[in-house]
Amino acid sequence: MRQSKPKSSGMEVRRTFRNCLRWTRKQSVLEGGIWNNYPMTKADFESEKKGGRQSLASKKDSLVEDHFWEIISCHTAGDPMVPDLCWTCLAGSEIARLMTDMGTPICADTARSMLSDAGLGRRKIEKSKSIGQSAQRNEQFENIARLRCNFESRSLPIISIDGKKKEFLGELYRPGTFYGNGSILAFDHDFPSYSTGKVVPHGIYDVARNVGHLTLGNTSETSQFATDSIALWWSRHGRRHYEGADSMLVLCDSGGSNNARNHIFKYDLKRLAERIGLDIRVAHYPPHCSKFNPIEHRYFCHVTRAWSGMLFTSIDVVTSALRRVWTSSGLSTTYAVLNRFYQLKRKPSEEFLMNYPITFDAWLPQWNYVASSNPMM
Numbered sequence: 398m399r400q401s402k403p404k405s406s407g408m409e410v411r412r413t414f415r416n417c418l419r420w421t422r423k424q425s426v427l428e429g430g431i432w433n434n435y436p437m438t439k440a441d442f443e444s445e446k447k448g449g450r451q452s453l454a455s456k457k458d459s460l461v462e463d464h465f466w467e468i469i470s471c472h473t474a475g476d477p478m479v480p481d482l483c484w485t486c487l488a489g490s491e492i493a494r495l496m497t498d499m500g501t502p503i504c505a506d507t508a509r510s511m512l513s514d515a516g517l518g519r520r521k522i523e524k525s526k527s528i529g530q531s532a533q534r535n536e537q538f539e540n541i542a543r544l545r546c547n548f549e550s551r552s553l554p555i556i557s558i559d560g561k562k563k564e565f566l567g568e569l570y571r572p573g574t575f576y577g578n579g580s581i582l583a584f585d586h587d588f589p590s591y592s593t594g595k596v597v598p599h600g601i602y603d604v605a606r607n608v609g610h611l612t613l614g615n616t617s618e619t620s621q622f623a624t625d626s627i628a629l630w631w632s633r634h635g636r637r638h639y640e641g642a643d644s645m646l647v648l649c650d651s652g653g654s655n656n657a658r659n660h661i662f663k664y665d666l667k668r669l670a671e672r673i674g675l676d677i678r679v680a681h682y683p684p685h686c687s688k689f690n691p692i693e694h695r696y697f698c699h700v701t702r703a704w705s706g707m708l709f710t711s712i713d714v715v716t717s718a719l720r721r722v723w724t725s726s727g728l729s730t731t732y733a734v735l736n737r738f739y740q741l742k743r744k745p746s747e748e749f750l751m752n753y754p755i756t757f758d759a760w761l762p763q764w765n766y767v768a769s770s771n772p773m774m
Contacts, residue, residue, distance in 0.1 A: 464499045465511055468492055485517060531683035537764055538689070541648065541680050545604070548646045554639045555604040557648040557692040558627065558655065560618045561611075561700065565592035566709050573705025581708050596715055599626040599654070600700070602692040606638065609696040609730040611719060613712065619739045620662040623654040624669040629733050631673050644676040650687035657681040657764060663755050664745035670768040681764040699724060748773065 472487050487495075489509035496503050503511075512518075531537075548555050564571075569592055570583040584591055597614040599622060612626035627647075635645075651657040670677045682690055703721040707714065712734065722730040754773050758765040 458501075461496070461501045461503065462511075464496050464501045465492070465508075468495050468499075469515070469517075483517075484520065485512075528685050531685060533761060534683045534686065537680075537683050537761055538686075540761060540765065541682070544646055544678070544680055548644075549605065552605075552639070553642050553644055553646065554635055555646045555648070556627070556630075556635075557602040557604060557690055557696075558623065559600055559650060559687070559690055559692050559697070560623070560653050561598040561600055561697055563618070564596040564598070564704075564709055564715065565589055566594040566596065566711060566715075567592040568708060568710065571704070571707060571709065573707070575706035581706075583708060593710075594712075596709070596712065597622070598700075599623055600692050600696060601626060601630045602696040603635075603638075604648075604691055607695075607727050607729075608634075609692070609700075609722065609728065610634065611700065611730065611732045613715065613732065613734045614739070615736060616739045617741055618654045619741065619743070620654045620656075620659070620665045621743065622735070622737075622739045623662075624665040625735060625737070628669055628672055629735065630731075631675075633733070634731060636673075642675065644678060647677055647679045648690060649679065649681055650690055651681045651684050651764070652687070655679075655681075660745045660750065661743055663766070663768065664749050666768040667749065667754055667773070670770045671772055674770050676770050677768045679766055679768070683764065696722075696728070696730075699728060700730075 468487070469485055469492075472485050489505040489512065492508040492512070493503050493505045496508070545555060565587075568583050569587050575581075589595075594615060597616065597618050599612045599614065599618065601610040601612070603609070610626075610630045612622075612629060614622050614626075616622075649655040655662050666677055666679065687693065699722050700719070703718045704715075707718055709715055716732055716734070719730055719732045722728070752773055754769065754771075756767045756769065758767075
């Protein structure tokens with residue numbers, strides 16, 4: 398019995414017709430002729446992008462560029478020490494408006510594109526220039542490195558101390574972001590008179606153990622508060638981890654509560670050494686070099702991250718956020734609250750000023766000295 402041929406579907410018929418038509422047009426193009434009495438366009442295999450509006454900046458119109466650079470040159474600043482560095486204060490919309498007034502209208506997007514082609518991108522000011530340069534700066538850094546190696550080899554405590562920015566309690570705005578399905582409302586003005594209190598943080602960073610400690614006061618950041626913070630840390634944590642130590646290295650900057658030029662800090666430091674029974678060697682970082690203090694870039698940055706976007710309505714909120722101060726590299730933190738009033742503008746005793754029981758180093762004595770644990774005679 399004869400078998401009937403399967404019927405082709407309509408889709409297959411249309412596909413076959415299109416293929417035949419494409420082959421016919423391709424042959425006509427290759428032969429350089431015409432098809433259906435009309436000039437042939439390029440075939441699919443020779444196609445190129447057609448149509449679309451090209452931007453004005455891509456055409457490099459001479460008049461447009463002349464007007465653009467004329468406007469930029471009148472609103473350009475630079476650094477005389479860096480000839481290749483320049484910037485402009487004009488936005489894309491402002492450039493577009495000025496060029497329209499000059500008879501070459503462009504849109505703001507085209508102006509921004511021309512700025513980008515000229516190498517002028519959006520930038521922000523960087524806080525990287527040092528305010529000043531201290532004499533013998535490198536020598537002090539080398540001295541600190543030697544002291545750290547000496548104390549590390551003997552397994553003696555090395556702590557870095559500094560005071561952190563004061564925080565106000567209450568419904569006051571604080572910078573930072575958080576994840577949430579709604580906004581937290583705060584007062585529209587950040588006046589300290591609207592606060593219910595303040596927090597004065599003083600930080601201690603144990604360099605060898607990679608552990609930070611934050612003491613939260615409520616009055617002022619004074620040298621007495623700083624030394625009480627060290628005493629509290631030593632009694633709760635340091636004594637247990639450095640059993641048998643006879644001295645301690647304290648790294649700090651040259652200002653604030655641990656000012657290298659003030660007698661009161663040395664006076665309170667001497668009292669601290671007698672209280673905890675340790676000789677305290679102090680090494681100050683030179684002025685304008687506080688960012689090299691280890692506590693700044695190894696501990697305080699993570700405290701700031703943990704406090705980001707939080708509303709400090711009470712001291713409990715502040716301390717609860719400190720539980721999130723940790724890193725995958727092993728950083729952990731402890732904290733304590735020190736409710737005590739600290740008097741401002743205190744002066745050392747006359748006995749201390751007369752005897753001055755502080756041993757200064759022969760090399761860079763303004764930044765290196767020792768407070769002995771032996772009582773004053």
